Amino acid sequence: MIDQDFTNSLLAKHDYLSKISHADCLTLSCLPADWVDFAKFLNQEEAFELLVDLTAIDQGDTADIRFEVVAHFYSRIHHDYLRVHIDCLDNESPEVDSIASIYPAADWHEREAFDMFGIIFTGHPNLKRILMWDEYPYHPLRKEFPLAGIDTPLPAADVVEATGASVEPAPMMGGPFVSPGSGPMSDAEPRAKDESWTEQIEKPV
Amino acid sequence: MIANEVAYNGKVEGDVIVTKADAVINWIRKHSVWPMPMGLACCAIELMASAASRYDISRFGMEVMRFSPRQSDCMIVAGTVTYKMAEVVRRIYDQMGDPKWVVAMGACASTGGMYRSYAVMQGVDTIVPVDVYVSGCPPRPEALLDAMIKLQDKIGNESSVKNLKKRASAVAE
Numbered sequence: 001m002i003d004q005d006f007t008n009s010l011l012a013k014h015d016y017l018s019k020i021s022h023a024d025c026l027t028l029s030c031l032p033a034d035w036v037d038f039a040k041f042l043n044q045e046e047a048f049e050l051l052v053d054l055t056a057i058d059q060g061d062t063a064d065i066r067f068e069v070v071a072h073f074y075s076r077i078h079h080d081y082l083r084v085h086i087d088c089l090d091n092e093s094p095e096v097d098s099i100a101s102i103y104p105a106a107d108w109h110e111r112e113a114f115d116m117f118g119i120i121f122t123g124h125p126n127l128k129r130i131l132m133w134d135e136y137p138y139h140p141l142r143k144e145f146p147l148a149g150i151d152t153p154l155p156a157a158d159v160v161e162a163t164g165a166s167v168e169p170a171p172m173m174g175g176p177f178v179s180p181g182s183g184p185m186s187d188a189e190p191r192a193k194d195e196s197w198t199e200q201i202e203k204p205v
Numbered sequence: 206m207i208a209n210e211v212a213y214n215g216k217v218e219g220d221v222i223v224t225k226a227d228a229v230i231n232w233i234r235k236h237s238v239w240p241m242p243m244g245l246a247c248c249a250i251e252l253m254a255s256a257a258s259r260y261d262i263s264r265f266g267m268e269v270m271r272f273s274p275r276q277s278d279c280m281i282v283a284g285t286v287t288y289k290m291a292e293v294v295r296r297i298y299d300q301m302g303d304p305k306w307v308v309a310m311g312a313c314a315s316t317g318g319m320y321r322s323y324a325v326m327q328g329v330d331t332i333v334p335v336d337v338y339v340s341g342c343p344p345r346p347e348a349l350l351d352a353m354i355k356l357q358d359k360i361g362n363e364s365s366v367k368n369l370k371k372r373a374s375a376v377a378e
């Protein structure tokens with residue numbers, strides 16, 4: 001397990017790190033300029049050889065730092081996880097260095113974060129969308145994007161011609177069903193926010 | 206005795222059976238439905254279960270699952286149709302030879318199901334004509350079998366000869 005000595009030595013060795021307090025595992029914030037160096041160090045010197053997850057957080061457009069990339073590592077020597085946050089300094093076109101050359105597992109995870117949040121991973125060998133199709137114009141997990149979706153043409157011209165289909169906002173039918181996220185379990189159950197529009201009720205604009 | 210002779214008597218008529226062309230064609234078609242398993246999500250597991258020994262879809266003559274659309278005539282859309290996959294579903298449907306039918310298996314394929322979201326097509330009938338919808342999330346294998354039997358009934362009532370002529374004239378034009 002990671003103990004206080006290990007944490008202190010990490011923080012002493014790298015002045016670009018700072019500790020974020022979290023109940024579960026050791027969580028560090030890393031300056032974006034030193035992210036690749038730190039990943040290399042973790043991989044080669046500290047035996048965190050598994051990249052478990054890499055994703056991003058959108059804090060909303062009122063936040064100073066809107067986008068953060070979050071990576072989870074696991075070490076088979078320490079038997080513990082390590083979480084690293086990297087701030088994207090530019091809120092308009094967030095950018096972070098890619099660690100795909102150090103952790104091959106980061107390749108698809110970075111593509112997903114790019115697809116869903118629009119974060120550019122510089123130095124990525126093949127940064128294109130992984131879930132939505134290439135021509136899709138939005139980044140769906142950004143806060144301003146509505147869950148129901150936005151009218152968008154489908155990519156295949158012949159299918160569109162034959163069927164007239166396109167991406168249409170999904171009817172919410174009483175939903176979305178979201179948990180308030182706090183309070184006792186009985187109140188934390190997902191509830192209908194009732195942003196409903198259906199085939200009968202017009203979609204609010 | 207007389208009633209039997211009116212219907213069919215092998216001694217009188219020999220090896221000849223008189224019937225309507227539609228009846229024969231539909232009878233042949235409905236007893237050899239070759240499904241195209243368009244398994245896209247969890248419903249596909251139930252589709253597999255219907256084909257396995259416990260539920261045994263072959264009792265009704267539909268066990269020949271073909272993964273080549275050119276050899277199959279009923280597409281079973283089992284699962285969540287995302288917008289990205291929709292194009293592929295339509296293309297595979299186009300590759301199936303006529304006559305062809307579509308079964309939308311489960312809530313997702315029928316209406317988008319619980320996925321009221323930007324990524325999921327709200328019902329596969331947006332892109333292909335559906336003959337039978339099956340409710341459930343997932344439907345039990347019995348429900349799929351029931352749907353397939355309903356589809357057989359539907360095939361049995363089609364006017365194939367008229368459609369044949371229609372298609373022939375369309376090709377000629």
Ligand code: SF4
Nearest residue numbers: 247248311312313343
């Ligand atoms: S209807 Fe239910 S079981 Fe079937 S694909 Fe959708 S979520 Fe899965």
